[in-house]
Amino acid sequence: xxxxxxxxxxxxxxxxxxxxxxxxxxxxxxxxxxxxxxxxxxxxxxxxxxxxxxxxxxxxxxxxxxxxxxxxxxxxxxxxxxxxxxxxxxxxxxxxxxxxxxxxxxxxxxxxxxxxxxxxxxxxxxxxxxxxxxxxxxxxxxxxxxxxxxxxxxxxxxxxxxxxxxxxxxxxxxxxxxxxxxxxxxxxxxxxxxxxxxxxxxxxxxxxxxxxxxxxxxxxxxxxxxxxxxxxxxxxxxxxxxxxxxxxxxxxxxxxxxxxxxxxxxxxxxxxxxxxxxxxxxxxxxxxxxxxxxxxxxxxxxxxxxxxxxxxxxxxxxxxxxxxxxxxxx
Numbered sequence: 001x002x003x004x005x006x007x008x009x010x011x012x013x014x015x016x017x018x019x020x021x022x023x024x025x026x027x028x029x030x031x032x033x034x035x036x037x038x039x040x041x042x043x044x045x046x047x048x049x050x051x052x053x054x055x056x057x058x059x060x061x062x063x064x065x066x067x068x069x070x071x072x073x074x075x076x077x078x079x080x081x082x083x084x085x086x087x088x089x090x091x092x093x094x095x096x097x098x099x100x101x102x103x104x105x106x107x108x109x110x111x112x113x114x115x116x117x118x119x120x121x122x123x124x125x126x127x128x129x130x131x132x133x134x135x136x137x138x139x140x141x142x143x144x145x146x147x148x149x150x151x152x153x154x155x156x157x158x159x160x161x162x163x164x165x166x167x168x169x170x171x172x173x174x175x176x177x178x179x180x181x182x183x184x185x186x187x188x189x190x191x192x193x194x195x196x197x198x199x200x201x202x203x204x205x206x207x208x209x210x211x212x213x214x215x216x217x218x219x220x221x222x223x224x225x226x227x228x229x230x231x232x233x234x235x236x237x238x239x240x241x242x243x244x245x246x247x248x249x250x251x252x253x254x255x256x257x258x259x260x261x262x263x264x265x266x267x268x269x270x271x272x273x274x275x276x277x278x279x280x281x282x283x284x285x286x287x288x289x290x291x292x293x294x295x296x297x298x299x300x301x302x303x304x305x306x307x308x309x310x311x312x313x314x315x316x317x318x319x320x321x322x323x324x325x326x327x328x329x330x
Contacts, residue, residue, distance in 0.1 A: 082281030259301030
């Protein structure tokens with residue numbers, strides 16, 4: 001069975017059994033278009049990922065082989081050819097891990113193709129609050145996910161992405177896109193927000209019963225917080241959060257120079273992890289970020305210093321700031 005997943009001009013074809021395709025599509029359908037396909041005409045220009053072949057089959061095709069080890073996940077054997085545009089996954093683990101790895105490689109291949117377009121990748125998250133798109137960018141453990149989760153409890157919020165967000169700047173507006181990447185949430189963050197799980201989670205990392213984190217697929221996170229899931233929206237605000245030992249949240253509007261530096265710092269030159277073996281088959285040109293486009297679109301760049309002990313105060317302060325800036329809601 002063949003399914004083509006695509007976004008704009010980027011696509012990948014999955015060859016797999018019906019059970020895997022059904023499970024994968026469940027988590028991709030909010031981000032990508034898809035259709036069943038047959039015939040060689042579909043395969044001429046698209047990358048193909050196949051899972052229902054043996055290692056012996058891939059070896060007969062003279063494909064290159066790599067073993068990916070990324071603890072605490074089980075290792076994975078990957079066969080590939082950039083010239084033939086094929087990736088073969090030998091999936092010997094549970095169905096949950098098979099689904100997770102297929103989702104990951106579909107996302108990787110589409111992201112690598114989009115990198116060749118006018119798309120720039122950032123380490124950050126993205127939500128829609130009422131009629132405003134708010135990006136949260138920054139280093140690990142700076143408060144991006146915590147800020148997003150705090151907002152999800154406010155109402156009138158749609159979730160778009162966490163950890164991975166891409167911005168397309170070729171149109172009149174800057175559009176932010178979400179990606180089907182798992183959301184790893186520290187359990188102390190869930191505790192601070194008084195979040196009690198009310199749904200069954202499918203991500204296989206949760207099977208390890210770690211006391212430190214909980215993993216959600218985007219669809220699951222939206223079910224937990226009862227919010228819509230969007231794949232894209234225009235960008236109105238870019239927030240750079242930081243955890244500080246402060247009694248009250250501190251918000252500062254950044255000038256063009258300071259904001260531009262922070263934007264540049266958070267660009268992802270490589271849109272993914274564990275993908276070095278695929279990079280030679282895609283464009284190496286890093287698109288330059290048109291910083292003036294942010295100014296032309298009146299996108300507000302701000303810093304948010306907040307205490308981890310009062311995440312609600314941070315999101316409330318940000319809402320108040322937006323209203324006082326005159327960017328009122330419809």
